[in-house]
Amino acid sequence: MNNCDSFNTNNKPAHVSDEEWFAIDLNDPLMMVC
Amino acid sequence: MPSRIQEINSSLGIEINSINLAKNASFSINELTHLFAQHHLLIIRNQQLNEEQLIEISRLFGEPAPALVPTYRLEKYPLITRHTNVKDNDRLPKGVVAPEYVFHADSYFTSNPSKATLFYCLKAPTHGGETHFVDMCSAYDRLDAATKSFISDKKVSYKNAFVNQPAVSHPLVRIHPITKRKALFVNIHRALGIDGMSDEDAIALVEKLYIHATEDEYVYKHQYRDGDLLIWNNVTTMHAATPIVDSEERLLYRILTKGDFPVS
Numbered sequence: 488m489n490n491c492d493s494f495n496t497n498n499k500p501a502h503v504s505d506e507e508w509f510a511i512d513l514n515d516p517l518m519m520v521c
Numbered sequence: 522m523p524s525r526i527q528e529i530n531s532s533l534g535i536e537i538n539s540i541n542l543a544k545n546a547s548f549s550i551n552e553l554t555h556l557f558a559q560h561h562l563l564i565i566r567n568q569q570l571n572e573e574q575l576i577e578i579s580r581l582f583g584e585p586a587p588a589l590v591p592t593y594r595l596e597k598y599p600l601i602t603r604h605t606n607v608k609d610n611d612r613l614p615k616g617v618v619a620p621e622y623v624f625h626a627d628s629y630f631t632s633n634p635s636k637a638t639l640f641y642c643l644k645a646p647t648h649g650g651e652t653h654f655v656d657m658c659s660a661y662d663r664l665d666a667a668t669k670s671f672i673s674d675k676k677v678s679y680k681n682a683f684v685n686q687p688a689v690s691h692p693l694v695r696i697h698p699i700t701k702r703k704a705l706f707v708n709i710h711r712a713l714g715i716d717g718m719s720d721e722d723a724i725a726l727v728e729k730l731y732i733h734a735t736e737d738e739y740v741y742k743h744q745y746r747d748g749d750l751l752i753w754n755n756v757t758t759m760h761a762a763t764p765i766v767d768s769e770e771r772l773l774y775r776i777l778t779k780g781d782f783p784v785s
Contacts, residue, residue: 499592500591500592502596503591503592507591508591509684510683510684511589511590511682511683511684512680512681512682512683512684515711516620516621517620517621517625517710518590518682519590519592519593519617519620520617520619520762521589521627521628521629521630521682
């Protein structure tokens with residue numbers, strides 16, 4: 488398991504708005520650690 | 522240099538012992554900002570901090586800002602992001618797990634990359650889950666004169682962290698705002714090109730500089746202990762996380778502070 492599994496458009500946390508979620512590049516796992 | 526402060530890995534950083542930031546009794550907390558100006562990485566051992574204290578300390582190093590990705594921000598303290606391999610009942614991580622061993626400066630692919638990162642270890646594994654660091658001032662100093670001259674005015678464009686936004690462009694050489702030392706600022710990941718160069722030549726140069734900066738003999742490898750507080754300068758360092766086995770638990774809190782627009 489790594490962020491490639493957890494960092495995708497299917498697990499947007501409920502408290503996060505669509506606007507904020509889809510503004511970032513969801514295709515790059517490195518985004519999470521940066 | 523006081524005996525409770527030891528240099529690590531030559532010029533990269535210092536380890537500070539026998540201070541208690543929660544009580545702020547045995548050490549001038551303002552001295553931390555002075556030390557941060559002189560060193561790229563501070564390792565402060567044996568701290569016991571709550572979330573509010575950690576946020577308060579972060580303010581010494583800039584204005585704290587939430588992580589780009591909101592997934593693992595603490596609900597009550599959104600300036601803090603949880604990094605952990607511990608999983609929930611659905612077997613999904615409860616925090617950030619580094620996806621791969623990639624050296625980077627935090628948020629380098631935004632227009633104003635983070636100035637400082639605070640990384641506080643609540644639960645350290647016995648092995649793995651390390652953070653490795655390189656000193657980008659030293660990396661610049663090791664370049665030959667011709668390369669220093671050639672890259673002095675070059676800017677690398679990177680794919681923006683935000684979708685539908687233009688690429689961000691950062692100088693290959695940044696100046697430490699206080700010491701005025703020059704630091705390489707480069708990453709091969711998400712690099713798109715360099716103005717005035719063909720894409721092929723630009724990417725070859727970026728890759729060459731990135732490999733140069735991250736040669737293993739210049740890497741400081743930090744194995745965490747419970748209570749470690751690391752504070753690093755994203756202008757003058759890059760870091761990378763090593764994998765962790767699932768049988769070990771690792772839990773850290775991270776805060777980023779806002780940076781300036783990079784200048785050369």
